[in-house]
Amino acid sequence: MSEHSTELKQTPLHALHLELGAKMVPFAGYSMPVQYPMGVMAEHLHTRAHAGLFDVSHMGQVILTPKHDMAALEAGLEALMPVAVSGLAEGRQRYGMFTNAQGGILDDLMFANRGDHLFMVVNAACKAEDIAHMKAHLADVAQVQPVTDRALLALQGPQAETALAALVPDVRAMRFMDVLSVDTLFGALWISRSGYTGEDGFEISVPATTVVDFARLLLDRPEVAAIGLGARDSLRLEAGLCLYGHDIDTGTSPVQAGLVWGIQKSRRTGGAREGGFPGADCILAELADGPAQLRVGLHPQTRAPMREGTEIWDASEGGQKIGCVTSGGFGPSLGAPIAMGYVDSGHASTGTPLWGEVRGKRLPVTVCDLPFRPSTYKR
Amino acid sequence: MKYTEEHEWLRIDGDVVVVGITEHAAEQLGDVVFVELPEIEAVVAKGDEVCVIESVKAASDILAPVDGEIVEVNEALSDNPGLVNEDPQGDAWFFKMKLDDLRVLDDFMTEDEYKDFLG
Structure with missing residues (x-):
């Protein structure tokens, strides 16, 4: 920024x-x-x-009003995100993300179908770029109005x-x-x-x-x-949720970030509206073959928190650097330090023992499932 | 009690100096969740990083206020780092140092001077 x-x-x-x-x-x-x-x-x-x-x-609030019809607006947005926009019922909201040509994430966001328009909430740090991006690519199909x-x-x-x-x-x-x-x-x-x-x-x-x-x-x-x-x-770290600019950015793909659940079947290989979004080649290939790195939960085994930037190694001495913490701190509800970050896929299974380098010392850390604490959404 | 510009307090106890952080420092740090203490018998120089304090927000260091030898550390802080917030100028001392000459402490601020320093 x-x-x-x-x-x-x-x-x-x-x-x-x-x-x-x-x-x-x-x-x-x-x-x-x-x-x-x-x-x-x-x-x-x-x-x-x-x-x-x-x-x-x-955070940025944006209204997207169709210039012609909702279908054209939805199709326009689907050309920017690996996410199903069409098919989202009126009165419902969905998680989405803008991708770039390399399959990296430009921003993650929420969008809602409000009948005759879409309402979107985007990250504060990205909102100017997001609005410019949408104005540039959706000019034929939508009025892009920031809500100020x-x-x-x-x-x-x-x-x-x-x-x-x-x-x-x-x-x-x-x-x-x-x-x-x-x-x-x-x-x-x-x-x-x-x-x-x-x-x-x-x-x-x-x-x-x-x-x-x-x-x-x-x-x-x-x-x-x-x-x-x-x-x-x-709170969001305990919930295993990504913070843009830390856990996800233009250098991480939705597949590496474990956001595959956000890519509906219709947009994947073999789906009705397969591909057609920026970086589709990379993202669909990663979906098929698995990514080189994966976002995982990390449980430090001592009381020392492992902060963003902590290097993750595969041995207590020597060995290889195989990852990095992208968010880390203390989880008050767990009463223990927690972290998440990216590790090479070969070291991403739950329970894998790894080491985080904190102030020059390798401290044990274990790969764990996310979230650290189950969500309590009212489904 | 003497005070440093790094928001440490120093209390003379016989021939050793007890070191902790001030209430102001504890408040600025927020909830402390981890404390790494120095090794006993470590010989340290003024300005050396001797302790790490991690709050929910960030990590910070405690610097050795003077040259000397660490003779005792407060193990209670390892098990209960939150003590730093509860009683920063009492039970939550960090370590005790032995100095060659206690007169070096004369250079540090008195309580009134520290209050002025905080502004």
């Missing part, structure tokens, strides 16, 4: 973060709360036990439904990856039953003008606490 802009942008909730005592840090060009006085550990555990409210307004007058909240955790249903009863009927637009006192809320913590919960697009009032009402509830980016990171 270029860092030519020195002025940090603020979300509509900036003043509320300061009022709540947040520690603010620069993130993807925004001033964002990394933690509140509760602290990362307690915020993480609160989200797992109750409900956490996250400001994710830095709305905030985005995530409400996550076992009590998220109780908290949100107190304000918007309709959400009780939603299942994982459903989307719903509801007119409320706060204007139209665009709600999806999803998130990035492994917990049941919601992402809620709220008009910027009313989001502070809406957030306050949620925060007034005893089960809801404001949660910062620090805990968001440890």
Whole structure:
């Protein structure tokens, strides 16, 4: 990412973060709360036990309106992603990713079918490039409109439904990856039953003008606490979810990243709409033959966390460097260090003993399944 | 009690100096999840990295505040790193050092000077 802009942008909730005592840090060009006085550990555990409210307004919200019909828009998007866009029912959301000609990932995202248009949420650090990419490639089929007058909240955790249903009863009927637009006192809320913590919960697009009032009402509830980016990171790591720019980027393919579940059969070899996306040759070949490297979970066997960049070796002395940690830290719900990263496929089976080099010392680490903690989505 | 610009506190205890990190430092670090202690009998020079502290956020080092020999380490921190957040200026001392001359401690900040330093 270029860092030519020195002025940090603020979300509509900036003043509320300061009022709540947040520690603010620069993130993807925004001033964002990394933690509140509760602290990362307690915020993480609160989200797992109750409900956490996250400001994710830095993320890009985009509306894609068809110029002709939805079918042409869907086909246009399918030419940018190895994902089935056509066939996604109205009121449903799906995970997707833009790929490049080498099969690398330009960004990962969520898109929803809202009847006469698609609604997309993309990563903050990639949103300008994503919008330019779509405007360039979808010019004939869609109007690409960044949504700039709305905030985005995530409400996550076992009590998220109780908290949100107190304000918007309709959400009780939603299942994982459903989307719903509801007119409320706060204007139209665009709600999806999803998130990035492994917990049941919601992402809620709220008009910027009313989001502070809406957030306050949620925060007034005893089960809801404001949660910062620090805990968001440890929650998604425990859930085995990729952070763009760390676990996935232009140098990793969806197959290496273990995101094969996101490539529907219709887009694979032999499918009805096989290939036809950037990097299809590489990605379909990797699907057939297996990738050279794979993203795996890693369980450090000592208490020392293995952070991003830790080299992974196949022996306690000498041997070969066979991988690297892409996300690592401490999992508060597991009470232990956890990490994920890429290793050569020959060393990727669960239980394989490996070594991570931490401050010049090789420490034992074991390949494990992801996620570290099972998700609790309401399916 | 004396204080360093690296947010360590130093307490003279007989002929040794007890070293820990200040409340301010502990708060900045956030929840501590791992502490790596130095070897006993290690002879260290001022500025050497002698301990590693990892919080949920990041790893940081404790530097030897003066030349000397490590004579004791606080093993309780290995089992319970969270002690650093609970009682940074008491039970969560990191190590004890033996110095040739305790007068080198005169150069460090007093509590009032440290408060001014924090601003």
